[in-house]
Amino acid sequence: MPLTEDNSLLNSLVETVANIPLNTIEFGRLSIAGLQFLLSCTYEKEMTFITPEYEVFRYSAILAAKQVSNDAYSTLMKQLPTLEQMKMDNSVQIKNKSVTDHQSVAKELEPLVEFIDFKRINGKILADVIDPLEIIPSKVILNVYRDIARSNNSNLNDTRGIMPKTMYAWDESACGSKLVIEDNGKIIRASNNCDTHQSARAKIALEDKGIFEWDVIIEKHCSWSWVGVCASENINYEDWAGNQLTGWVLGSGGTFRNHNNYVKNYCPAFGDGARITVHLDMNKRTCAFTVNGEKYREVSEWNNLPSKLYPVVSIKYPGRFQIQPHQKNV
Template sequence: MSRGESLVEDLKVMLNNPRFSDVKIKCSDYKDNNDILHGCRMILAARCEVFEELLFNEMRETDKIFFPEISTVAMKVALEFIYTGTVDENNLNTTNVIDVYYAANYLLLSALEEVTFSFIERILSSNIKTSIVKLFSAMITKFDVQEFKESRLFQLLCKKMMKIPLGTLAFEEISFDVLKVLLSQTLDQDEYFATSEYGVFRYVVLWGANKVSTQALAAYVKILPPDDSVEAFCDERIQKNEELIEESKYRPQILKQIDHLLPLIDLQLINMKILALIIDPLKLHSVECLIKAYRFHAISNIPTKTTRGSLVNRKITWDETKCGPHLIVNDDGTIVQSLARNNSQMAIAKQAFKGEDILQWDIVIEKNTKYVAIGVISYTEIEKPEPKLSKSLVWQPNCWCISSDGSYHDLTSSREYELEAFEEGDTVTTHLDMSKRTLSFSINGRKMETAFRNIADKVYPAISLTSLGKLRIKSLSRPEEKLSTDFKPDYDDMLNAILSRLLI
């Protein structure tokens, strides 16, 4: 292309070209003259207010500018944008995009901020765990969290980090600062956190032990079982009347690593049995912290949630890989429907529920069908056979459900339920109490008696429908919680009674 045909192409020729430049720019990683960037004073000042202020006021007598907080790579992208109004996204990646965003923010280039923010959003949409952690770590390193925590970039990355179970992250991936910021900024968040509070405690302690030595890590792995086996671990201790044997020789070194992280763990969200049989004997928390948690459990007349954040309005979506062959799921994952005339087939949600929470969600009958079943199912691909998706929910092993003919079904039986048949437009609410392992239902707000007891400790929402049916699943909610104020117990007597029952 000849000169004069394209302004953008002509400006690219001038970009970082000493022949057309009268300003030299050094950045934070400057080592020698090869790292010097070149710019035109008039173009820089006309296109960027920060450069104008520097070049015509503070540094009007010099041709050198130093940016101690902006990297050379980030400045190159910023200069490209200043000169041409565009960015070659081939120059952006997970390693440098936070630096570029910082440079755009520093230079008050709002349009470049938008470009980099959109690029970050596209990276995050792939939900690649390593990319999310890398971007979050880079952001914490680059920005002052206290000043930046209200920004949309921080909120976006923080929400993405909350959805990654801590137990899936290698200890080497996470720095102290990353853990501290993540835990401090999510302690009172309304967003759902993917790790139970006991899981947070376990990860923090093992992270600290890993910092001490491989021997310390091995010792604490033995006495801190993962979420899915912690209850069995506690029950075994009670049955055998065994106390937890802790490797106290490592405690001072581990405390040195995690002392400032422990206050960011909410012990009130941890099951009292786990507190008494696992956490208390470790002597990592102060007696005052433990007593406060015990007392909270003693005066609460409702089962406490076990995860920080809120389940309110958490989106439930159908798993496209766990749907019958003639069922389809819409783009946002909330609607499942059958477009063909077929026998009853089932769909399972992506989200599993366990722990001790009390949850409820709605299924709306948007298009009536001959037969609908609504409930939950439990399965693990290793231990139990996978559900037969081409069959009705009522015929699945380990299911608990009601059907549109007013009956309810589990693994062993099928019985009538005091519920009228579902009709188009009806809303069926599933009420799940994981603390009591019970399941009940209501239709259009009228709640029925408990349908099932002793359900599995991990379940997925599930439905089945026949030809031309269409169902929508709506967001989770949680019944309103209140602490009992009808009595004022003797805290010490109650605490002693609780501990004595646990340790019998």
Template sequence: MTRGYSLEKDLTLLLNNPKYSDIEILCEDEKKLHGCRAILAARSEVFDRLLYNGMKESHEKQISFPKISSFAMGILLEYTYTGSIKEESLTKNNIVETFYAADYFQLSGLQDIIMKTFKNNHIENSPELLSKVAKIMPLNEDNVFLNLLIESVATIPLNTIEFDRLSITGLQYLLSYTHGKEKPFATPEYEVFRYSAILAAKQVSDDACKTLMEKLPALEQMEQIVQVENKFITDHQKVVKELEPFVKYIDFKLIEGQVLVDIIEPLEIIPIEIILNVYRYSIKSLNLYSNIRGIPMQTYRFNEADYVWDQSACGSNLIIEDNGKVVYAYTGYEHQNVRAKMTLEGSQPTGWVLGSGGDCYNSDSRIFDYCPSFTYGAKITVHLDMNKRTCAFTVNGIKYPEVSQWNNLPSKLYPVVSLCYPGCLRIQPHQKI
């Protein structure tokens, strides 16, 4: 290879090369890597302090990092020498330890690359990654990657996260970070309590876990509240002790009173003082009911960048253009669907549709003449109130009433459009005039 044309390629020749190195780096797994003191010190103040401090490290030919793996150190050296890394080398199995190394050596540029990679490729692994981070990093609001992971997990309903995906410490970080703060959150507080109680019981025994799963139905399974039998909980006091660290981060005032009385209180795993304080609060309050902490995801305002169509959920006859904003059908007269990337908390089993003919549809139900028919150039605004579970539309500047027949909107929805050739649609935030 001809040298002198690319600084990055030339410096790659030095990477982990004993010929051009003057120090050995011993890692957690006892593997040795090779480095150049001057380059390391020039790129990292931490290395500079370690290697040129006048102490014994300044003269020894080996330096040890017992908490950093050789893989993470290898990526760190690659970035230190070249200013970049191969993005595909970061996986869900090593992205956390690599960020830990970047944080330790205060390489903010590498941290930015890691966070970008997480956003692009690993958001679905947020619970597992948060659990890994919680093992090695203290809860710190200045830790940008930890905050990003917590905020990502906060937007996932807890009842969709399997109990082996989120650790006890990971859950503590999530609840502590979001408690009493105006941050987007997807899980009703009863489900927060339920998940915490079952996860705590899981640490005690399978029997305790099974009992609490029977006694604490998910909200979507709770068609009617039935008082729980005072069935003995295996290892009751151990469950109470495991649950104790979570209790201070659960806002029981956000849980419906009848659920507290008939389901939670009989379990006797929450201090009675907390239950009584909630009852006192309920009596004095104006009963302004909200069941989710922070900013409920259904009322969370999306950024303009969130208003794009999802290529992975797009019909084969549809094409997405203009940075994801526009979708059009290029062939075929059968309707095909495309989903928006923005989610309003999960998914729904049936469709709730306004057709271009002016009719509204839901499953086998059809509402005729909700509004006049519309065609090319029409502007449609969707007015969806997830608190009241109501929906209305504005068509070409005229707002029409709530669709009264849609009186059973689910709590989980996402935007979908259906079109055929030569249909074309643009998605954008509502523009107030």
């Protein structure tokens, strides 16, 4: 059932559940039919969804197993660790590949499989954790392997939909002492005694794989406004990011800079009202910018981007910037 104005209650319910990590919902609170409805409404849709696709599969598989038997449920609880557990023990290899009543589990899981985007799941997890369970049709797994082989690197994020808007907010714990954050984190401005550039990063961490895009709107320009990304460590927010080894930024004069590495005339100068879109490809570790609707080349000179980055800006008085998820066709 599509989400329309005629079923606004269902719409609201889906949006609410989509913003809750599935692995925090007790198994049994959602029925198979309820989960199928949630996944069908969010599959390949541009709406907020915060559960990574592997966790979608994990929850679906364990819920299906719970319908079969306690043994199947207990087995899959052990066989399918959370992503956090995988990171902690640095291993994704399952020890026991047999699943009690795996054919019955596969049957229960069947209505959910078409709404799980397996291409978003890490290839190693797919091969070492999911495939050996024999609860996903071999044709589905084979098609994903083919896609991985053809594309070499997936351009998909590991989570469907778009990031919650609240993640695109400036971080009060990571900003210069003379910068002021307003409007629930969307706005950052320099106080009138901020006469040298200071920096601030957003709350959202951009790491591992995926393509990330966000907009920074220059509501009030200052002499050399800077927009870009910074590392998670060794960044001094009392200084401007482009002056540091851990900052990669585009300036309002059209120059991009990372410490002593800078190039002029990347784009025309911009000022009040400008919309800067940052395109960060963590699969290839590349960055490009769109300025007022015109997209410019990848900054090939930035060949040292680390595995974890944050959106960052550097401003001084009277600078005032807004951050938001990328708005297409604006």
